[in-house]
Amino acid sequence: MCKDALETAFEITRLVKFSPKRNAAFDKIRAAKKNDNQSPVGLRTFCHTRWTVRGDSLESVVANYNSLLQLWEESLESGRFEPDVKARIIGVKTVMQNFRFLYGLKLSETVMKLTDHLSKTL
Numbered sequence: 001m002c003k004d005a006l007e008t009a010f011e012i013t014r015l016v017k018f019s020p021k022r023n024a025a026f027d028k029i030r031a032a033k034k035n036d037n038q039s040p041v042g043l044r045t046f047c048h049t050r051w052t053v054r055g056d057s058l059e060s061v062v063a064n065y066n067s068l069l070q071l072w073e074e075s076l077e078s079g080r081f082e083p084d085v086k087a088r089i090i091g092v093k094t095v096m097q098n099f100r101f102l103y104g105l106k107l108s109e110t111v112m113k114l115t116d117h118l119s120k121t122l
Helices: 002-017 020-032 051-063 065-078 083-096 099-121
Strands: none
Touching: 002 020, 002 051, 002 065, 002 083, 002 099, 020 065, 051 065, 051 099, 065 083, 083 099
16 A cells, blocks of 8 residues: 555656646646645655655645645646546546545655654664
């Protein structure tokens, strides 16, 4: 469950951060929701090799969960991308709405945040 959540979080950050258009749309959605107690933290890049930055990245996915779902909706409505990207967005959106993802994400965030602090003190 945690492995799947980590892989999905990595895919989420790739879909947003590697597309200037989606990244701008995400920032616009976050700005519009700023008055709704939205987290000031943007989406942080997820690194497969550096464990010390995973906790913050997972926390940013949790904090921006609703904005990400709205981004996927708007992206799918615009429909101006290649079929493989559309399939990735549909897949991520579907997984994000699953309890196993939410539970695995929150559990992974808790564990990773603890290990982040351990590695900084060594």
